[in-house]
Amino acid sequence: MDPLRRSPSPCLSLRPSSPSTPPCEMLGPVGIEAVLDQLKIKAMKMGFEFNIMVVGQSGLGKSTMVNTLFKSKVWKSDPPGLGVPTPQTLQLHSLTHVIEEKGVKLKLTVTDTPGFGDQINNDNCWDPILGYINEQYEQYLQQEILITRQRHIPDTRVHCCVYFVPPTGHCLRPLDIEFLQRLCRTVNVVPVIARADSLTMEEREAFRRRIQQNLRTHCIDVYPQMCFDEDINDKILNSKLRDRIPFAVVGADQEHVVNGRCVLGRKTKWGIIEVENMAHCEFPLLRDLLIRSHLQDLKDITHNVHYENYRIIRLNESHLLPRGPGWVNLAPASPGQLTTPRTFKVCRGAHDDSDDEF
């Protein structure tokens, strides 16, 4: 079996494992549920962080999508016009903004990848991206193992990677498959069909089914991963989502007037495509997944699963690496070494700790 075909760490229950303790009946209100309010106050004070990466070939509407998602001009730059040459190598641009809504502050970092898949020879075009992701993990790890640590370690790890699939209507291309296979092990990947306004409804459905088939064949486990479903409610909710992934989305940041209402949409000669209309495209589903319901979950899985996996590799490999100041900085050219597939489990009961303690 191809060693690359490996899904991210299997079954992990995120519920605390506690020794069986006797339940106690309380005879009256004590006030324990006030701790929820305390948590909320604390969270609002601290603010939230979210890091999203958009990957896809140029011209698929990545920047527009980000602007539409967060309803603001996150990307100031205009899309490259005819005069601007496409970048020769893959570069990564990161922009950080603070957005606030009803007292909730969110520090949003968007990483764009212009030049992805644009060259004639696209061998190893995923290496810089994987390198960037691993570098964020590395920075966090370095902060975590300091003796005098900061109270709140700034979290620059990529929580979600949105992969834009061009709307060919056929199936996933080899480039897509290679990239998704490598990435789904390191980060939460959400594939979307970009520029879906060029496909009719039937074509969309067929395309979606074929993509799902492709993902299954190549054992690519995209978010929401089945093995992290905790209880029956999660399973039901996530199954519905999994059925619709990849979402067919359209991005737009211009407003038009439709039936007296102001909506975001793309105006064409044959009609206006409303972005937030479920009948037209599935942008609301994407927005709900990313922001309204699963944002915390994305962060948790990144922290508890992907980061831990990285940490295990990092700490285990250091035994083999020669001692020296060189390895402290992770060179972006050598992430391949860290993405060689290994079978490790971040599983509740499977520890072999006897040789891990020092």
Added chain:
Amino acid sequence: MTATNLATLGEGCRTVPLAGHVGFDSLPDQLVNKSVSQGFCFNILCVGETGLGKSTLMDTLFNTKFEGEPATHTQPGVQLQSNTYDLQESNVRLKLTIVSTVGFGDQINKEDSYKPIVEFIDAQFEAYLQEELKIRRVLHTYHDSRIHVCLYFIAPTGHSLKSLDLVTMKKLDSKVNIIPIIAKADAISKSELTKFKIKITSELVSNGVQIYQFPTDDESVAEINGTMNAHLPFAVIGSTEELKIGNKMMRARQYPWGTVQVENEAHCDFVKLREMLIRVNMEDLREQTHTRHYELYRRCKLEEMGFKDTDPDSKPFSLQETYEAKRNEFLGELQKKEEEMRQMFVQRVKEKEAELKEAEKELHEKFDRLKKLHQDEKKKLEDKKKSLDDEVNAFKQRKTAAELLQSQGSQAGGSQTLKRDKEKKK
């Protein structure tokens, strides 16, 4: 702390205005839902002399009856008893651990009374640190057993703190959040109580004991926390009996001269304690334990083990390199020890061999000696036997000779006797 958070959040990046409703205002709710599904845990340590009402107060605070029997006064040393309970209120699950000191203050010599407590707290930190340093770790499902708050029960003497109290609190204040409580406060009158509280606070301040201050930096709780800070230490009464007062059932203690109601703020500060401990500051207590006390412990422990953040050339050291170095050092030491032991073993074997050889030689000598002795004896005996035989032979010869003579003589004598007889007859 909060001001810096907001500042770092906004540092270096611009704030972008939103053109519509995005929807991430549900983030705090998402976070809360996650926490609810995971459950909370809270660990309380009750330190106080036997008989001050620690178990009763816990029962009263959480409105339930925890199992347990009252401790005796005859414990040889201070021990800590830990019990964990699962409480649930609406959809919030709380794993509550109550640790109680048994036998505190009962010994004649109380110099070491604080040691088991400090060791217990350190052991919990150590367990968490070990889990955090593991390579394969499961921190999010780890049952956090670190003590979040220590309720220190002060005996209601009305005068001042005992020296045992001062010493213990001084040892604990850098390791855990301490909330001092005056126990069995129905033994003190109101005026005495005020004086007692002032005396206690001044003693704590003059001895430099840092008790837990309720946080006043967040506007929503600053006011209430500020007023509560002034009421420390709380004078509490615990009771699990319910009595009918007026037309309601209330928890109270009945005396011939009146009834003390637990939840009446004019009678005691129980309600204040419950408010502060559970309803307002539980999360802050947990956070202080994790970010202040645990970090301090971790820093000391790691420095003790020889890890550093930067070396003199201000090139950041890595924990891993020091791990490697320590590991090699350790292995080297192990090898050396092994060598030593092997050499010692070989030497011992040689010694034993030499001893055994000596013994063998001795035995041989002894054997030879004995053999010689034996032969000498034998020879002597043979000589004797020979002489004896000679004597016997000689005797026999003489005997036969004598017999011969006798027989000749008797013949002759016989004939002679015949002759004599004949002569006689004649």
